[in-house]
Amino acid sequence: MSTETDKNDLIYMDVPAGRVVIRLRPDIAPLAAERIRTLSAEGFYDNVPFHRVIEGFMAQAGDPTGTGTGGSPLPDLKAEFTRDAKFLRGTLGMARTSDPNSANSQFFIMFEPSPHLDGQYTIVGEVIEGMENIDKIKRGGGASGMVREPDRIIKMRPASSETA
Structure with a gap:
């Protein structure tokens, strides 16, 4: 991937501990990248909880209901699996x-x-940028990782729509 990132592919996500910068990968997941960009631009993710957070695994958000069963009013997406990209930190x-x-x-x-x-x-x-801020998100309990009083995304926007 080029070291020069298109500003349209950067997302600023503010969480309680600070700012997180996400680089979208439309080269491997064009539909999903467009969905994250669109929902971010609409303010969909603002105040949405990190409802499922499992130590040593992952932090999950994007459900405005906080139950893990909700989503946006947009249609579901076709899978865009790739063998080239790996699930890393x-x-x-x-x-x-x-x-x-x-x-x-x-x-x-x-x-x-x-x-x-x-x-x-x-x-x-x-x-x-800002992975240390993701590391500070409140963890859930039990095998499900559901968080009783979760941290929330304060604001999430495409970099092209606001200044850093």
Whole structure:
């Protein structure tokens, strides 16, 4: 990938600990990248909770209901799996149900590499700045990782629509 990133492919996400910069990957997931960009521009993710956070695994957000079952009013997306990209620390993946073509608005950010997800979930981007702020998100309990009083996304916007 080019070191020169198109500003249209950068997302600024403000969380309680500070700013996170995400680089979308339209080269491998054009539909999912466009969905994250569109919903961010609409303010869809503002005040949405990190409802499922599992230590050593990932932090999941994108469901305005905070239950893990909600999404946007837009139609679900076709899976965009790739064998070339890997789920590493900072990778942004699209959450889905058991149906591979059910990703909508929910996404997760990896705390640690998870090779068992490679080729099973759409990789839509990666954290390029502020991963230390993701590390500070409140963790959930039990095997489900559901968070009782979750941290929330304060604001999430495409870099092209605001200044850093």
